[in-house]
Amino acid sequence: MTLSDASPRTHDALEVLHRVFGYDSFRGEQQQIIEHVAGGGDALVLMPTGGGKSLCYQIPALVRGGTGVVVSPLIALMQDQVDALTALGVRAGFLNSTQGFDERRTVEQLFLAGELDLLYLAPERLRTEGTQRLLDQGEVSLFAIDEAHCVAQWGHDFRPDYLALSMLHERWPKVPRIALTATATPATHAEISSRLGLGEARHFVASFDRPNIQYRIAAKNNPQKQLLELIRSEHEGDAGVVYCLSRASVEKTAAFLVEQGIDAVAYHAGMDAAARAANQSRFLREDGIVVVATIAFGMGIDKPDVRFVAHLDLPKSVEGYYQETGRAGRDGEPATAWLAYGLQDVVQQRKLIEGSEGDEAHRRSQSAHLDAMLALCETVECRRVRLLAYFGQESGPCGNCDTCLTPAESWDGTVAAQKLLSAVWRLARERRQKFGAGQIIDILQGKKTAKVIQFDHDQLSVFGVGADLGTAEWRGVVRQLLALGLLAVEGEYGTLVLTEASGEVLGGRRSVPLRKEKAPAQPRKESGARSGSGKAGRVPVDLPSGAVPVFEALRAWRAATAREQGVPAYVVFHDATLREIATRLPGSVEELSTVNGVGEAKLAKYGEGILEALADTRAAAAATAPAAPADPPPHEEEPPPVPEDLDPPWDDWE
Structure with missing residues (x-):
């Protein structure tokens, strides 16, 4: 060689x-x-x-x-x-x-x-x-x-x-x-x-910070509907990736979105190879497609205009979460990383680790990864600070994540934790029984359900001691105790059991500050207007209003060109390049060559097409512009003087 x-x-x-x-x-x-x-x-x-x-x-x-x-x-x-x-x-x-x-x-x-x-x-x-x-x-x-x-x-x-x-x-x-x-x-x-x-x-x-991505983690409550609300309120017509843990969830979620009028496709390793390739191709080559997938999808995806990545299930690790959310906003434009997270996610992931193949060292490694992910979900601090710290990098509060936009509150959950841990202990000690979170919460709230009566759980001394908290609040307590390692799950049915650390809480030697459940964070406020609905998607926030129709015309030209050549639209030009062209309105090949992203080959291949598209846009604008008012007829009298106490109109232009 x-x-x-x-x-x-x-x-x-x-x-x-x-x-x-x-x-x-x-x-x-x-x-x-x-x-x-x-x-x-x-x-x-x-x-x-x-x-x-x-x-x-x-x-x-x-x-x-x-x-x-x-x-x-x-x-x-x-x-x-x-x-x-x-x-x-x-x-x-x-x-x-x-x-x-x-x-x-x-x-x-x-x-x-x-x-x-x-x-x-x-x-x-x-x-x-x-x-x-x-x-x-x-x-x-x-x-x-x-x-x-x-x-x-x-x-x-x-x-x-x-x-x-x-x-x-x-x-x-x-x-x-x-x-x-x-x-x-x-x-x-x-x-x-x-x-x-x-x-x-x-x-x-380099710094792992992606400041254009807004990280948000929401309490899981009918995640499909929560996802639909996210898309309709913030990302109508945008390209996005939705991650689900199982193939069945992928299929159901994709079908649900299609039923709701969202242009969505599924992707997972169990699909026919041709169908999987076709769906990936649509996502890469068309605008505004939402792909619902397992983590089999995404590595190496170069699509720059993915505006959101949503997780309907808890990722297994911070590394996985970071890499998956990083597929949003590669073009530097604002993007959303949204995760729906609940108690069942924690139980499910713990069960997967317990039943996973590999030796004890492997399971400990998986548990450590999950613990870090849970800490990110439960933090009351800036999520970006926590995320970057995981990769060994320091930062200050970002002001662009849910915990910054709507700061989380904490409360002293020591007594609540003692009640819940005591219920688990009494079931195991007095009845030799183990149950999941639902039954234990019913006991604490004093609910005489059929199952509570069947097992005489209304006779326990802890029955009804937790009536002061609602079901969602108790589920939050369980979830956070699992995240803190003060509670564990075991077995096929995810029953709750105590850990070595539980005794410190029950014995009053450890306090338990908990994160208060809160309302969802407000979505990012966009300063740019949306150009209608459907495939148009969001207008970039830094695009002048007068350049919006030019930008959309260039996107239409790009889409047609990409289809003709059988390549993804971003292979022709990225949105950032079209945005600069729409703003600067170059009138010649020489002027076009000074735009970022226009190299020699693309100038030779697409230069004339871009200039023609710009000319067509100008012609269309001129054809639809209102006619100029006719000159007023001559008048023999002098026009009345402008009153001196009126402000000139240009004072308001600033």
Whole structure:
């Protein structure tokens, strides 16, 4: 294998950034990362979704001689990644099991001829001896390992084939490697470094803050209707992702949304592969589609205009939650991360851990992940502060999460906790019985239900001692005691049992401050007007009102162009680029070339179409504009003087 003899310079990278991608400057640490890798150095990059990770390996691959090899875990998305690069004039291809022999052979020949800038491979294919021999015969400029958190031993997206990627440095020691991920705790960071042999690499850790995302966690109460209210009140016509724990929930929720007039599709691993691919394609290529999915969906999704991510079930870990919510608002526009969370979520997740495969260490790891997720749900502090702290980063209150917008109240729940724990203890001690939360709450509230009477639970000394709290309040107490480890669930039916720490509360040695249940947070107030309903969606908040019809006309042109070419709309242009065009109204190809996101290839391919769309918009506006008033007839008399005590109208314009 040969390596490029070129010595990359900063202006080379900047020239590529402007010529190919249409931007004039780098963001954050992009420039330092690109210079380091382009110069032959190894790098481990931790950067949030939407932070511009792809450029960190794409530009070095274009600056250095040879082909950049990208290890990507998702075959289904390679085509869209290649489409996006091809639209920019980049020579990109992929090798995976979806291709026939002739198609694979063509890509291999292009690689061997040095006619590919970037080649995408799944880790499974890279492990084959045939692929390794192919790479030996060509010129590789770098290896990029995307979604590098997959190497984590207990990672939520664990892929065993990633563990073999340490061989890259052994087989090709002179080729620089860059591993990238959008989520990693300090422990996961260390594990990625160890498993990929990147201990000597330069590590870049950007802020994980996504200030455009509003984090909200609501008490679960008919979650499907809560979701519908979220969509109709805040995200009508917007693209969104809804996560459910089970495949059955996915199917039911998607059907419910469709019945309510929402353009929704389902996605889970149990679906027919063709149907799953078709639904993913619709989500990526059409505007305003809502996909309801299990966590099998989403990793590597590049769609920039996802306006909301909703969870109808509790995520298993903060890492999973962060990565899933990070699929919203990749374009930097306001987005919502909404989670419905209730007692049954806690019981369900505890049961899943108890019945999971793996050794005791694995179950302890899962429990630790769940505990951190529960702490995020129950916090009275800023959710963003808690979220970033989990990843080892400090921040101040954000002012844009539900606990900041409607601060949570706490109350002394020690007595309530003692009552509930006492009921659990008495059932176990006096009756040798275990029950779930519903029966215990009925006992505390003094309800003589059929089940209470059947088991003579109205004879217990704790019967009716909790009548001062409502059912929702008691369920909140149970949920928080489970989150605090003062109560546990066991068995198939999720019965409540005491823990070692329960005795501290029952003995009066530990107080129990609890989070008071509160009304839902107010949705984000948008300063921009909505342009009707349906597929139009939300008008970006920073778009002048006069530019709104131009922006919508450009979106319509983009949609038609994308359909004609069979690519996602964002491959043509991102909303941010259309927004700038609608605001600046360039009148020539030269003016259009100065817009961010308009590189040489897109200017040549779409420039005339954009200018024609702008001209059509101006013509339509002129045709519908009211006629100018006719000149008044001549009058022989002088007009009356303007009274001196009237304010001139322009004083109100400020």
